[in-house]
Amino acid sequence: MHEMGLMASMVELLTESARHNQIQKINKVKLVVGKMSMALPDALQLAFDVYKAEGLFSxxxxxxxxxxxxxxxxxxCGRRFPVLDNCLFVCPDCQGIDVEVISGRELYIDHYEGEDGNADDD
Ligand SMILES: [Zn+2]
Incomplete structure (x- = not known):
């Protein structure tokens, strides 16, 4: 399950960033995952649960x-269209096959939320 490795790299990034921002515990992480990224959301959730046991997360x-x-x-022709099947890159307008992928390969941390040392009733 390569999501485990992906999550390991993300936890590394988050640890680094949290330290930099003086965040003690992370409460929420938001990921953007493209359908073509080959990362399965369910598997990412499972991997996250494993890492949640570590000190970085609340x-x-x-x-x-x-x-x-x-x-x-x-x-x-410049037409933008959703690719329903990841293998079918054919323009619905002109049947062209010279298609550029503009979305779907994303895999990144959009943002995260955490607590710094000072309690805040927000
Ligand atoms: Zn076209």
Whole structure:
């Protein structure tokens, strides 16, 4: 399950960033995951649960995942269209096959929320 490795790298990034921002515990992490990224949201959730046991996260920490559809843009006519099947890159207008992927490969941390040392009733 390569999501485990992905999560390991993300936890590394988060640890680094949290330290930099003096954040003690992370409460929420939001990921953007494209349909073509080959990362399965369910597997990412499972991996997150494993890492949640570590000190970086609060016990109620949640992982939020925004899935992005695969979108293509036809280089011949400029039409943008959702690619329903990840293998079918054909323009619905001109049947062109010179299609650029403009969305769907994303895999990144959109943002995270955490607590710094000072309690805040927000
Ligand atoms: Zn086209």
């Amino acid at each position: 016990s109620e920490a949640v992982l939020e995942i925004e899935e992005r559809e695969t979108m293509g843009r036809c280089r011949s």
